[in-house]
Amino acid sequence: MPDTSQLLLFIAAGWLLNLTPGPDVLCIVSHSLRNGARAGVVAGLGVTAGCFVHIFAAALGVGALIAASATAFTVLKWVGAAYLFYVGAKLLLSRGGGSPLGAAVATGAVPQAPADLWRVFRDGFFTNALNPKVALFFLAFVPQFIAPGTTHTTWVFLALGVLFNVNAIPVNVGWALVAAWTARRATAVQRSLAVLDRVAGALFIAFGLKLALSSRP
Template sequence: MIEYSNLFYFISTSIVLTLLPGPDILFVTVQSISNGKKAGILTAFGLCTGLIMHTIAASVGISAIIYNSALGFSLVKYVGAAYLIYLSINALFEKNGSNFEKTVVKEPVNLYRKGIFMNLLNPKVSLFFLAFLPQFVNSDYGNIPIQMIILGIIFTIQAILIFSAVSILSNAVSLKVFENKKFQKYVCPLKASVFGILGIKLAFFER
């Protein structure tokens, strides 16, 4: 079990942290703008699958091992940065224009997979869960790893709801902004810029 007062503060804090501008919410936003709200939601589910995996890793101590291993930390960090740079370059070669008016999303599995990789290859997410979840557990309420997993699931549920809302809102705004055809040519460069900046920031991230 988890103390109810702790649970209230945990959910409140989780919502605030999820709404703050960060890699996940930016990733969902650009996918929604360039490929539509369904693409954004699929990406969000991938990101949140990654959150569950990070929760399990933190609860069983894998995250702590990576954090304490200079080689392991650097490996995850640079692979993640390289992946984001790859997405940035790939976005530059996409056809200009927007797909957000389409009702059918191409390659839904690929979008879901991108979301998973985005989170799994970001050691900042791993360190966040390693530092955040233990603050809300209590040894008097039973098994600590189980408490951490429950909290991680709660965090993931609220993240899915918020990311889905962001996808719908981003798509609605983009439909208005990009009604003018001349603005559509900026979709792919914008997407590439966001991925590139995230990749560079991750490459220079230190513990």
């Protein structure tokens, strides 16, 4: 496992990255705006469940790749770095108008009758589980916190992935609560999201550069 300082950096980076607007956040916020905070929280739990699919798949895959092929690791490294650069550049160049809260409000999402919570959970699950970019993200992000020479790489990757996902739960709950409370204050929240986009974009690019310059663990 990483040392204490690296583990704290991993947790902090995970929280900031989970605050970044994306399809999962849009799902949580939309349900929260339509049907209240409870529906948003359930959607967030669905997202968390869907994310475990990618964590287990990526843990098994990345362990095998690192153990068997330096070439495969190099290819994966450059694909992952390119993806992180792409996401970072997209966030830095965004104008903030495409934030999930703004998008949900623009669709006319307003509190209505209580939702079918099982359907809401399924929406969150499939929003994440069917997004191949989530798997690519884990393959690009988590290995940077696995020290060179680590034994049992697959188990360390799995532990870090689970930690990342569990740490995302309070963030997802926070999105749901904030969206429900600020349904009529979307303009002010959207300005804050524009700043967050820039910070997260710079962080994505920094991690992409770190990945591109890294050597095989």
